Amino acid sequence: MLLEASAALAPFASFKATAAPPGGNLLLRRPVFPAPLFGSLIGTRRRSSSLAATESGQALTGLLFQPFEEIKEELSLLPTHLDLSLARQKYADECESALNQQINVEYNNSYVYHALFAYFDRDNVALKGLAKFFKESSEEEREHAEKLMEYQNKRGGRVKLQSIVMPLSEFDHPEKGDALHAMELTLALEKLTNEKLLQLLSVAEKCNDAQLADFIESEFLEEQVEAIKRISEYVAQLRRVGKGHGVWHFDQMLLREGDAAAA
Incomplete structure (x- = not known):
């Protein structure tokens, strides 16, 4: 091995003369390699040995994650x-x-918002902006339910649908009128929904379920706060205009907002 290395590194080596043997006149020379180069050669051989040990499956010292060992527990739980x-x-x-x-x-x-849509869509009520608003609100709440159902399946839970309460069908109010009464009912319902979402978040935190907590916070809570703010403004505006002609103007505003959003 040394002879092979000597031949390969001959250009980098110096030669040192040795004494002639008795009765002979031939001088033998042995190569002398510079110390840094020889040390580099040894280091390369050591690294090659280390790499070979790794490739052969030998464990490295300080290894923090051993998947094939740690996976055994998860396999047993399947x-x-x-x-x-x-x-x-x-x-x-x-x-x-x-x-x-x-x-x-x-x-x-x-279901409640769908009932409100049906009320304001009547021919003798005919507030098309409010009808459209409540129809869209009903669809949005159903989408929320479906999103929760999809998450339930994603986590391996079982969706169990429960009974739905029959909503009111009449929403006129002798003092407030139907528009203000319906919007105040909507605001109260959205605040109650926010409370229910916070309770769900509390359960997730109690069970140390960071993934469920993140899902509720990112997908529902921020949107719920925005909905409460928006409907609060509607209630304030309807309180200003009263029960008369102002309700029609408010209804037209909702209708234009819906058309602008669609565009």
Whole structure:
């Protein structure tokens, strides 16, 4: 091995003469390599040996994550029964139940708003802006329910739909009129929904479910605050205009807002 290295590194080596053997006149020379170059050669061989050890599957010192060892516990937890979810992980029964309750809240809201849409769409009420607003609100609440259902399935829970309360069908009020009364009812309902969402978030935090908590905060809570602010402004405006001609102007404003958003 040394002879091969000597031949390859001959241009970098110096030669040192040795004494002639007895009775002979031939001088032998042995190569002398510079110390830095020889040290580099040794270091290269050591690195090659280390790489070979790694490739052969030998464990490195200080290894923090050993997947094939740590995965054994997760493999043992995988369900084998066909009725059990394979995706479920660290998802408490309490969170699953609370999520189903929120689905029911959203569907009830949608039902109430659909009843309000039907009322304002009557031929003897004919406030098309309010009718459109409540129809869109009903669709939005149903989308919220579906989003919660999709998340329930994503986490390995089971969606359990519950009964929906029959909403009112008449919304006229002798003092406030129908528009203000309906919008105040909407504001109260949105605030109640916000309370329900905060309760769901509290359950997620209690169960240390960071993923559910993040989902509620990012997908629902901010939007809920914006909805409360918007409807609060509608209530304030309707209180200003009273029950008369101003309601028609407010209704036209809602109609134009809907058309502008669609455009």
